[in-house]
Amino acid sequence: MLPVLPVNAPYHHGDLRAAALQMGMEKLADQEQPDLGLRALARDLGVSATALYRHFPNKDALLDALALEGLSRLGHSQAEAAEAAGGGEAGFAEVGITYVEWAVQHPALLRLIYSRVGRVDLAIDDPSAMGEAFRQLRKGIAAKMPGDLAPEERTAATLHAWSLVHGLAMLILDGQIDYDPAMIRKVVLMTDLCAP
Structure with a gap:
């Protein structure tokens, strides 16, 4: 006893x-x-x-602290994946693929993050204020898109990339599609954010 x-x-x-x-x-x-x-x-x-x-x-x-810790861990995983791929466009693709993989591995934590973390301003000038996950998103957009792009176009591209991977993750988590890492990779890699 x-x-x-x-x-x-x-x-x-x-x-x-x-x-x-x-x-x-x-x-x-x-x-x-x-x-x-x-x-x-x-x-x-x-x-x-x-x-x-x-x-x-x-x-x-407690839930707020767990959500922030989860977002930090997601961002750390994404940063490691981007670095392992050599950064740039290849790194950005890995950031997106890692997002989906991480979400599948941590479904409750992903849902907690988006139910607790406040609204994200994708046009914010200081991406570090949004945490590592969003810093990786903005860094990837900067690597993928021309530097003279208008701010609203850059914001639209950021939303496009985030929506793609978050949508894939939620489709998997909600049982609408099967988790197929090869297909996730194909979907993320086929996206051309520079297309008009």
Whole structure:
């Protein structure tokens, strides 16, 4: 039988916030739709709910933090894929392919991201303010399109690329099409953003 710790016992396993985010990510990995609760998470971590509330005052705060962490992980995966492909247009294609693959591997997390992260301004001047995933999107558009393109055309191209990969991901996640990595690659590579 496990010893029962007093409610006010200090957390001895390191950074509770980081541990909660990691466990939240692990729980989301087994879900199709995001469903987490603070009390259950605290119980699984072996801490009191009060201890966890010090880091996340409510469930919304936890879900917001998980969504931002998920978006960061997506962006990191995309950046690695772009770098491995040598950047430029080839790197941009890998950014899109990675988006779909990542979404298929993390369906609940992708749904959480888009239900929690605020509206994205694709015309924003500072793409780093939008996080790594959107920075990769803007960087890819810059590599793919002429530098003298009008801002509204650049925004339309960015929306086109994002819609393509997000649409593919959602079609797969919603069971409308099968996940076929070779077909996903073909669809992403056949897109010509420079076409009028």
